[in-house]
Amino acid sequence: MPKCTIDGKEVEFTAGENLIKVAARAGVEIPVFCYHPGLSVVAQCRMCYVEVEKMPKLQTACSTMAGEGMVVKTNSENVIKGRAGTMEFLLLNHPLDCPICDKSGECDLQNNSFGYGNATMRHSEERRTFVDVDMGPVIEKNMNRCIHCTRCIRFGDEIAGIHEMVAVQRGNNIDITTIDGKQLQTEYAGNYSDICPTGSLTLKDFRFRKRAWMLKKTASVCEGCSKGCNIEVQHEGNVVYRCVPIENQQINKFWMCDEGRFNYRYTQDPTRVLEPMKRDAGELIKASWDSAMESFRAEISASKVSFLVGTDLTLEEMATIKEFAGLSKITVEHFGTQGVESTAQDGPQDTILKMKSKTSNLNGAEKLGIPAYSGKSSTDTVIVFRGGRAVLPAIKAKKVIGVGVFLAADTAGLSLVLPGFSFTEKDGTVINHMGIEQKLRRAVLPGGRCKAFSEVLMLAMNKKALAGAVS
Amino acid sequence: MLAQRKTGFLNRLYLIEIIQGLLITIRNFFFHKKVTLKFPEERREYSSRFRGQHYIKAVNEIENCTACMLCPTVCPAECIHIEAGEREDKEKYPVKFEIDVLRCCFCGMCEEACPKDAIKLSNIYEMSQEHRSVYSKDFLMEQRGNKS
Numbered sequence: 001m002p003k004c005t006i007d008g009k010e011v012e013f014t015a016g017e018n019l020i021k022v023a024a025r026a027g028v029e030i031p032v033f034c035y036h037p038g039l040s041v042v043a044q045c046r047m048c049y050v051e052v053e054k055m056p057k058l059q060t061a062c063s064t065m066a067g068e069g070m071v072v073k074t075n076s077e078n079v080i081k082g083r084a085g086t087m088e089f090l091l092l093n094h095p096l097d098c099p100i101c102d103k104s105g106e107c108d109l110q111n112n113s114f115g116y117g118n119a120t121m122r123h124s125e126e127r128r129t130f131v132d133v134d135m136g137p138v139i140e141k142n143m144n145r146c147i148h149c150t151r152c153i154r155f156g157d158e159i160a161g162i163h164e165m166v167a168v169q170r171g172n173n174i175d176i177t178t179i180d181g182k183q184l185q186t187e188y189a190g191n192y193s194d195i196c197p198t199g200s201l202t203l204k205d206f207r208f209r210k211r212a213w214m215l216k217k218t219a220s221v222c223e224g225c226s227k228g229c230n231i232e233v234q235h236e237g238n239v240v241y242r243c244v245p246i247e248n249q250q251i252n253k254f255w256m257c258d259e260g261r262f263n264y265r266y267t268q269d270p271t272r273v274l275e276p277m278k279r280d281a282g283e284l285i286k287a288s289w290d291s292a293m294e295s296f297r298a299e300i301s302a303s304k305v306s307f308l309v310g311t312d313l314t315l316e317e318m319a320t321i322k323e324f325a326g327l328s329k330i331t332v333e334h335f336g337t338q339g340v341e342s343t344a345q346d347g348p349q350d351t352i353l354k355m356k357s358k359t360s361n362l363n364g365a366e367k368l369g370i371p372a373y374s375g376k377s378s379t380d381t382v383i384v385f386r387g388g389r390a391v392l393p394a395i396k397a398k399k400v401i402g403v404g405v406f407l408a409a410d411t412a413g414l415s416l417v418l419p420g421f422s423f424t425e426k427d428g429t430v431i432n433h434m435g436i437e438q439k440l441r442r443a444v445l446p447g448g449r450c451k452a453f454s455e456v457l458m459l460a461m462n463k464k465a466l467a468g469a470v471s
Numbered sequence: 472m473l474a475q476r477k478t479g480f481l482n483r484l485y486l487i488e489i490i491q492g493l494l495i496t497i498r499n500f501f502f503h504k505k506v507t508l509k510f511p512e513e514r515r516e517y518s519s520r521f522r523g524q525h526y527i528k529a530v531n532e533i534e535n536c537t538a539c540m541l542c543p544t545v546c547p548a549e550c551i552h553i554e555a556g557e558r559e560d561k562e563k564y565p566v567k568f569e570i571d572v573l574r575c576c577f578c579g580m581c582e583e584a585c586p587k588d589a590i591k592l593s594n595i596y597e598m599s600q601e602h603r604s605v606y607s608k609d610f611l612m613e614q615r616g617n618k619s
Binding site for chain 1: 557
């Protein structure tokens with residue numbers, strides 16, 4: 001393998017790698033704004049200056065490919081001066097909005113200014129100001145803060161597959177906006193906020209809700225579809241504030257769709273059922289776990305029962321339910337997305353990330369040998385185990401009991417609801433459409449009086465009410 | 472065993488010491504400046520840097536605070552609770568600004584961290600109350616003890 005020297009360290013590289021990647025392997029960090037590993041290289045921000053021996057001027061590390069025997073300095077006097085000069089230029093028009101800006105705390109401009117910029121400013125002229133266009137329901141725009149890195153334009157072109165953001169005018173008057181000031185069309189708009197190195201494009205959903213540094217971060221997996229995008233659940237004080245994608249080159253690279261990004265909302269929906277509920281004279285009424293389990297036990301032992309598990313459950317939960325059902329000879333079937341009953345019917349919904357199956361673990365249910373819900377088996381009672389995202393099919397049965405996560409709107413046909421954990425509240429394993437096993441991690445504690453499926457099933461067995469089950 | 476000090480008869484009477492002590496007391500009582508004050512009629516002058524009751528500085532009845540959350544971040548007692556919001560004349564302002572004053576240790580770090588000169592500690596030190604007090608935003612906005 002060819003070798004080059006970065007800050008005195010010899011590093012191997014493969015042909016075509018740029019200096020930022022090679023330097024990162026040598027443990028040298030080069031500050032960047034416009035460069036993003038998932039996007040094309042434009043070398044616009046001029047922040048990644050390095051000095052290459054035998055080259056007369058400073059080079060941008062993002063657009064300079066490593067070469068055999070290249071000697072690169074990232075810390076020479078020239079480079080430090082160059083970076084500070086670039087920072088001064090970028091900050092000419094940047095407002096001192098940090099106390100207001102949602103990006104502060106995770107802002108590249110803040111970090112690099114602190115790390116490589118000058119503490120003082122020679123500029124005393126008035127800063128330019130813009131009137132911002134409405135960018136739709138996901139993104140809030142603030143052009144005053146923009147440093148024209150054009151990451152957003154390139155993201156639209158190259159990843160989201162829609163050319164909707166453009167740079168109009170030039171020089172001091174440059175305005176990064178949508179074509180004709182339209183709203184954003186893409187279903188991947190949340191990524192604009194992630195890749196923006198300043199607070200120019202921020203999430204409306206997250207606007208002023210929490211400062212970035214206060215959030216605790218738990219790496220987990222999105223349950224929005226069978227793609228299994230890697231996400232970070234960001235939460236504080238038992239409240240989830242947002243989900244952001246984390247890099248996984250095999251699955252989602254750096255991105256995620258808006259559907260998955262805002263999927264966490266239902267877990268904090270005020271109408272979510274958080275107490276055991278019993279139907280009494282047509283109305284669902286709060287009950288104690290004791291009395292709810294009493295009727296659950298009575299139902300499960302008296303009448304002919306079948307189980308219906310959502311494909312949004314984790315492997316562990318499905319296996320527990322299946323084992324329980326096997327002991328008492330109950331049939332188990334799965335449900336998830338209408339029209340997608342097996343992995344064979346699953347497939348990409350668009351050319352980017354979205355899959356047709358809108359639950360995370362269809363593959364896992366199939367691997368456990370659970371068949372899809374056919375509606376043919378006629379039982380008196382159907383017990384539905386749901387993780388919150390699976391769409392309930394039309395069930396033909398006298399009684400339907402729901403265990404798991406239900407919003408008030410989902411409980412119409414249910415005679416008994418036992419609250420369970422949502423995907424941010426439990427640990428577990430899911431298998432995505434490619435067969436990759438990934439772990440969900442508990443980020444927050446479940447509210448109300450929710451219980452895990454395993455606990456519900458244990459309570460059901462404890463009173464020996466179930467014929468044929470182990471005591 | 473402790474060594475017993477051998478003392479004379481006069482010394483053992485302690486009369487001289489008692490008289491000496493009384494003289495000090497009499498001198499301090501009648502001829503020295505008093506260190507105590509007749510509070511609340513008389514009040515002590517504190518340094519202008521004394522850290523007392525909090526207030527949020529307002530200009531033209533608009534609070535300086537932009538709910539940047541630096542004070543709850545820096546607060547070692549974790550006694551400041553802020554909720555941010557948006558209104559027409561101000562992009563970001565605190566909808567809720569509460570200081571749990573019983574938890575506060577009056578270290579003044581919030582004042583030091585504030586980029587907007589909004590949260591301040593005044594010279595007011597009479598803060599005793601009969602109930603657990605949490606200063607609300609309205610209370611803090613009253614400019615009680617505003618120094619400037």
